[in-house]
Amino acid sequence: MSDIKNNADLQEFDISPVTDGTITSVPGVLTSSCHCGIRKFKDDFSIIFIPGETACSAVFTKNKFAAAPVIITKEQLSRCRKINAVLINSGIANACTGVQGIDNARKTIKVAAEYLNLHEENIIISSTGRIGRQLPLDKIEKGIAYCSKNLSLVHGHRTAKAILTIDKHPKEVAFRFNLNGKEAVIGGIAKGSVMVEPDMATTLSFIATDARIDSRVMDAVLKECVEETFNCISTDGCQSTNDMIVAIAGNSSEVYISEKDFHSYNCFRAVLMKCLDELSRKVVEDAEGATKFVELMITGSENKNQARQIGKRIANSILFKTAMYGEDINWGRIAAAIGSHEGDLDPFLVDISIDGIFLMKNGMAVDFDIEKTNDLLKNKYISFNINLNSGNTSARILTSDISYEYIKINALYKKQQ
Amino acid sequence: MSDIKNNADLQEFDISPVTDGTITSVPGVLTSSCHCGIRKFKDDFSIIFIPGETACSAVFTKNKFAAAPVIITKEQLSRCRKINAVLINSGIANACTGVQGIDNARKTIKVAAEYLNLHEENIIISSTGRIGRQLPLDKIEKGIAYCSKNLSLVHGHRTAKAILTIDKHPKEVAFRFNLNGKEAVIGGIAKGSVMVEPDMATTLSFIATDARIDSRVMDAVLKECVEETFNCISTDGCQSTNDMIVAIAGNSSEVYISEKDFHSYNCFRAVLMKCLDELSRKVVEDAEGATKFVELMITGSENKNQARQIGKRIANSILFKTAMYGEDINWGRIAAAIGSHEGDLDPFLVDISIDGIFLMKNGMAVDFDIEKTNDLLKNKYISFNINLNSGNTSARILTSDISYEYIKINALYKKQQ
Numbered sequence: 001m002s003d004i005k006n007n008a009d010l011q012e013f014d015i016s017p018v019t020d021g022t023i024t025s026v027p028g029v030l031t032s033s034c035h036c037g038i039r040k041f042k043d044d045f046s047i048i049f050i051p052g053e054t055a056c057s058a059v060f061t062k063n064k065f066a067a068a069p070v071i072i073t074k075e076q077l078s079r080c081r082k083i084n085a086v087l088i089n090s091g092i093a094n095a096c097t098g099v100q101g102i103d104n105a106r107k108t109i110k111v112a113a114e115y116l117n118l119h120e121e122n123i124i125i126s127s128t129g130r131i132g133r134q135l136p137l138d139k140i141e142k143g144i145a146y147c148s149k150n151l152s153l154v155h156g157h158r159t160a161k162a163i164l165t166i167d168k169h170p171k172e173v174a175f176r177f178n179l180n181g182k183e184a185v186i187g188g189i190a191k192g193s194v195m196v197e198p199d200m201a202t203t204l205s206f207i208a209t210d211a212r213i214d215s216r217v218m219d220a221v222l223k224e225c226v227e228e229t230f231n232c233i234s235t236d237g238c239q240s241t242n243d244m245i246v247a248i249a250g251n252s253s254e255v256y257i258s259e260k261d262f263h264s265y266n267c268f269r270a271v272l273m274k275c276l277d278e279l280s281r282k283v284v285e286d287a288e289g290a291t292k293f294v295e296l297m298i299t300g301s302e303n304k305n306q307a308r309q310i311g312k313r314i315a316n317s318i319l320f321k322t323a324m325y326g327e328d329i330n331w332g333r334i335a336a337a338i339g340s341h342e343g344d345l346d347p348f349l350v351d352i353s354i355d356g357i358f359l360m361k362n363g364m365a366v367d368f369d370i371e372k373t374n375d376l377l378k379n380k381y382i383s384f385n386i387n388l389n390s391g392n393t394s395a396r397i398l399t400s401d402i403s404y405e406y407i408k409i410n411a412l413y414k415k416q417q
Numbered sequence: 418m419s420d421i422k423n424n425a426d427l428q429e430f431d432i433s434p435v436t437d438g439t440i441t442s443v444p445g446v447l448t449s450s451c452h453c454g455i456r457k458f459k460d461d462f463s464i465i466f467i468p469g470e471t472a473c474s475a476v477f478t479k480n481k482f483a484a485a486p487v488i489i490t491k492e493q494l495s496r497c498r499k500i501n502a503v504l505i506n507s508g509i510a511n512a513c514t515g516v517q518g519i520d521n522a523r524k525t526i527k528v529a530a531e532y533l534n535l536h537e538e539n540i541i542i543s544s545t546g547r548i549g550r551q552l553p554l555d556k557i558e559k560g561i562a563y564c565s566k567n568l569s570l571v572h573g574h575r576t577a578k579a580i581l582t583i584d585k586h587p588k589e590v591a592f593r594f595n596l597n598g599k600e601a602v603i604g605g606i607a608k609g610s611v612m613v614e615p616d617m618a619t620t621l622s623f624i625a626t627d628a629r630i631d632s633r634v635m636d637a638v639l640k641e642c643v644e645e646t647f648n649c650i651s652t653d654g655c656q657s658t659n660d661m662i663v664a665i666a667g668n669s670s671e672v673y674i675s676e677k678d679f680h681s682y683n684c685f686r687a688v689l690m691k692c693l694d695e696l697s698r699k700v701v702e703d704a705e706g707a708t709k710f711v712e713l714m715i716t717g718s719e720n721k722n723q724a725r726q727i728g729k730r731i732a733n734s735i736l737f738k739t740a741m742y743g744e745d746i747n748w749g750r751i752a753a754a755i756g757s758h759e760g761d762l763d764p765f766l767v768d769i770s771i772d773g774i775f776l777m778k779n780g781m782a783v784d785f786d787i788e789k790t791n792d793l794l795k796n797k798y799i800s801f802n803i804n805l806n807s808g809n810t811s812a813r814i815l816t817s818d819i820s821y822e823y824i825k826i827n828a829l830y831k832k833q834q
Contacts, residue, residue, distance in 0.1 A: 063753060063756035064757075064758065064762045064764045065756030096749060096782050097781060098781030098782075132749050132777070134782075241753050322824050323827065325824065328828065332510070332512065336480060336548065336658050339480035339481040341481065347482045365513050404825075406735075407820065407824060408821075
């Protein structure tokens with residue numbers, strides 16, 4: 001349970017949240033955002049700029065229709081991990097756009113390299129929005145021209161807003177930590193309120209730090225932290241073509257992270273975990289049309305994978321989601337979702353409880369105080385425990401309910417564009 | 418494509434629909450239904466009675482929390498395939514009810530054996546309704562007492578209604594066929610409007626025939642037909658604990674079906690396929706709150722399994738379903754759902770079209786007449802073709818949209834009980 005671990009970590013290490021923290025809370029990180037004209041009114045183009053000898057790690061969607069920016073950013077990172085600029089547009093996903101889409105992503109990087117006076121190999125690109133449309137390069141160039149001249153150390157909040165699509169709230173966070181008397185920060189932003197499903201790098205998220213860490217070590221830490229955070233959330237079970245989580249270390253502080261120095265490694269992991277945990281929670285809390293925030297603790301599993309898969313079965317059950325919306329303690333839908341797990345599972349060992357009140361024990365209905373459970377379901381935050389009683393690993397899956405509002409937003413998506 | 422095959426079959430064999438066909442259209446099949454008091458007003462208990470030297474085949478849910486009636490009916494059929502009575506209650510699923518649930522299912526069979534003057538081994542049981550409640554044996558006995566005295570050759574329609582839960586319409590069908598100048602009938606009923614997902618024996622369905630066929634041969638035909646029909650529908654991706662499809666041959670006609678006589682075997686398969694196809698279509702058409710009936714033809718696949726899995730990915734995408742409800746040709750959601758397929762797939766070969774109008778070709782957006790596609794989406798019946806262009810097998814998945822009504826019905830389920 002990352003929560004419990006994180007709290008222990010917060011005490012073990014000297015970690016504290018930055019007030020109003022965002023990506024530009026990290027020393028040496030500049031951003032700029034503007035309205036270049038892809039969307040009607042909102043900001044739709046941003047640059048995150050981190051000068052110097054950086055190290056970059058990233059995880060990507062597993063979708064076979066990976067968008068052009070995903071393909072190109074993967075290609076860029078396979079050549080060079082020193083990344084100084086991330087270009088981000090919202091409004092158009094540049095997915096299912098064929099060779100021209102790939103070409104447009106490359107051209108965008110080329111143009112940005114000129115304006116920013118960087119080598120092309122030091123730039124990556126990310127997009128979010130509607131699938132199947134080509135990037136308007138003239139508008140994008142205007143965005144690059146503006147943003148490259150207006151990079152700022154204090155515009156993190158504006159950039160956190162500019163990368164959103166139909167999210168209601170920006171998602172930003174930063175934590176300060178101390179190692180051997182030296183201070184560093186990890187901060188980041190994220191977007192995502194639809195097509196959010198675990199088991200992949202979900203949504204867009206950009207993380208920066210001024211700590212000194214090489215990309216090989218950061219790869220391992222990022223992967224581990226994403227597994228426990230962004231890969232444990234699901235709002236609608238739909239996988240996006242454009243997801244990426246990028247972490248860039250500016251290497252500008254005096255805080256050195258090394259896998260040989262366990263204390264520094266564990267501390268960095270704890271802070272990154274805390275950042276990604278908060279950002280991923282914010283994604284679920286901002287899920288389209290959601291009225292409930294549901295935590296599914298799967299305990300007593302044979303292994304992590306079993307726990308995560310079973311948690312996902314429940315999180316992605318439309319019937320479970322509608323029961324949560326209707327504040328109906330219909331635990332039979334939880335049992336049916338658990339039972340649809342394709343791997344090993346002994347149903348006669350499974351317990352389901354909410355706030356310590358057992359609804360099912362050993363695979364069998366038990367009497368419970370329906371008034372008490374009805375009261376619990378009226379809360380915005382709901383937490384179920386599913387104990388498989390067949391091992392000692394666990395996973396926590398975060399999800400939301402599904403409401404009239406979700407249907408409305410997604411049925412009428414075209415009219416809002 | 419079962420449709421095309423079936424039509425060819427209908428011509429090849431001498432098959433015709435029975436007007437107002439139902440399970441009692443099959444000679445020698447009796448049913449009775451009544452209100453025994455499990456539910457408030459509706460009929461909730463039924464017996465299907467087929468005397469003589471019958472042969473029974475069945476397929477069941479793969480859910481690990483299989484209900485007591487599923488466990489007991491499997492056990493019964495493992496001992497004896499001569500089944501003369503099927504007991505069906507609606508209102509209570511008898512799932513997650515532990516040893517007592519198993520015991521209650523056994524007792525129900527024991528009581529029915531006395532009233533019907535049958536051996537226990539010749540009776541099976543099926544339940545549908547809310548999970549986690551025990552069967553009220555006193556009420557069930559009243560139902561058995563009434564139904565055993567009121568078996569009728571003409572009550573098929575009433576029984577088709579009695580097995581429903583929150584379905585709006587009964588689902589019934591019968592086909593007559595001729596073999597070597599002799600006539601036989603296959604007829605059946607089904608229920609299901611929620612927790613309907615392919616890749617398992619879905620919903621409840623009871624099929625009868627007066628043809629002469631042994632259970633070993635019928636096992637093979639039933640499995641093949643269910644694979645192509647009930648296992649190719651999905652309304653909400655949720656798997657039930659109680660699903661079963663039962664086929665009973667009364668062996669009372671002069672029509673002999675044998676695997677050695679290819680013509681008889683193929684004819685029987687064609688008729689059973691047609692019955693299950695119509696019943697499964699009716700289940701999708703009656704899907705809770707559905708306003709659209711969507712056919713997904715997956716063609717050019719490497720194998721059937723790939724086609725079916727990709728079709729399911731689309732059918733179960735909430736975003737695709739809401740787009741259909743909103744009459745929005747958001748084919749990017751189809752592409753994203755296809756791309757989430759975990760097996761092999763070359764995205765650069767994939768075409769998506771609707772009524773011959775290409776929306777995506779070779780994995781890339783193409784221009785199309787948006788007014789024409791908008792018009793097509795206004796229809797109740799919508800058909801997409803997804804050509805993977807990497808093989809010569811295909812599958813057809815039937816699904817529905819998801820509407821405000823679905824959310825309402827399932828969020829407020831407890832208040833309707």
